[in-house]
Amino acid sequence: MEKPIILTGIKSTGTPHLGNYIGAIKPALKMASDKSNQGIYFIADYHALNSVQDPQAFRKYTLEIAAGWLALGLDPEEVIFYRQSDVPQLLELNYILACVTPKGLMNRAHAYKASVERNTKDGLNPDHGVNMGLYTYPILMAADILLFQSDKVPVGKDQIQHVEYARDIAQSFNHTFGGTFKLPEHVIQEETELLPGLDGRKMSKSYGNTISLFEEAGKLQKLINKIKTDSSQPGEPKDAESSTLFQLYKEFAETDEIQQMRSRYTEGVGWGEVKKEVFYVINRELEAPRKKYQEFLNNPQAVKNILNKGAIKARNLAEKKLSVIKEKAGM
Template sequence: MKKQVLTGIKPTGRVHLGNYIGAIKPALELAQNEMYQPAYFVADYHGLTKIHDKEEMSQLSRGIAATWLALGLDPEKAIFYRQSDVPEIFELSWILACFTPKGLMNRAHAYKSIVEENAHTGRESDTGVNMGVFTYPILMSADILLFQTDLVPVGKDQIQHVEIARDIAENFNHTYGDTFTLPQHVIEKETAVLPGLDGRKMSKSYNNTIPLFEEPKKLQKLINKIKTDSTPPEAPKNPDDSIIFTLYKEFAAEDQINEMRSRFTSGISWGQAKKELFDVMNARLEEPRQKYNELMETPEKLNEILQAGAEKARQKARPFLEEVKIKIGLQ
């Protein structure tokens, strides 16, 4: 039996290096192993918690789909779909909601951070919280559990959501017997929290990201903005403490990485290190960037691929959802 791997990205902004290194790259690498059955999706209904503009939602959703394909996802070898095209997810989400204690949602990081910020600024505790934000972890649990997922590649900030899915699954299994697979998270430990341009966690909310498919001139300007210390050019530098080296490792070949590590320890200027980073990133992303732009210009092709993937997803989801409904007495 192949292990099911599943991951999705919500369309709340352009895909950036944090998305790529934290989720997309490890997910695609897992898919190369014949032990795994991969599933990837565009989490458009998750994006609805923030995006309420029709054109923006459509454009960002296409961008997520085009990114997966441009980076090498083969829709013939994986289940690749748009979340909103698989209604079984949302039916299961309601069922799971009925097995989810409200207290568990109260402890979800995203909701807690909003409540704490509101308290800090003297506003009502739930200001800015829609029910989509509050129940977000339940929908994510449905995404995961519907496909009997074994492994979920995520960034460090998403580990709690996988743990919540396990908690909900265990609640259901305790009542109705062994039904849901208990998922495990998979993270890239070395890049669990990727720093952004200003040294804080790379995040759209901080406006400190580097878009994955930025045009070369803009990419170089962004790389030049990466915050560094005042170490003199000739002074040795610790590569393991440098965001520049961390990013370099994700795009360079093994021999290049070893050489750059040596140059850090013997002394390299930050300006030169940033130039070297741009060179390897731009070379690695040139072909995927071109394919991404081509896909964005042919939305009908993207839609055709996603519709075919949704049918594959539903073929897998429908029988299992029926099994769940039988167990709870609805069939």
């Protein structure tokens, strides 16, 4: 019996931060460790090309994302790990799927609608700044998912639509040419909260409030010290659940540590002491991966070799499925 296929795409649009780690990377690595599944992980560099059009930055981000996942424990011997642009079959399938995808479906895609609404609000042409890569993004994502007959796709809540679109497009193809594609399911980590940033809002590059995942220890401590707190003094009870520091702490601390810290909040622990403890638990978890990450960055050829080996596995699977798809369509 074949193992269920779990597919995860990692967009290479910048250095990952703690929010990416807690919200996406850590849950995906946990799924990868489950030997009852076949994990497929890819660097989504075609998707990144929509927004990153500086060749030097493009290559840098791809290396950083790949090095980061490897440093955090992704085992390329246990999963298939490749760069999207190394699998040309994806672009063939992208066009084939485009031919059975209604334009109206693309008009309703979240990213496109958000751009149109923003432009309209600013008094611009509705399609100002919208390239066809952005507009047809969901079709390429459907190709990513469907080409490997993915069973489950871990996504954030704001990405559910992409998996639903993949199902819609698969059903359209199946209806036109006969049963060909599985219908993938999205997987949401319901227990994972949005990690707050330095200002208390969701940690996001667009807010400029992030903490880089592999920040060196000294800089990490300084950034944690900048996190906003209320004006309560040492000795005054504090509300743990509304505290940005506590939200960060509990994502990296052990269960007994979380309970103890919650009690210390009630007892009036000082903010300076809390910041020391937040730094301690984050640095404890990321110190070893940080060292491995630097080793990979210093040896980009090793990272490239790993991705190339993964690409061979991915292309072999992709070519077999694409042959079936093209035959169904009469090619």
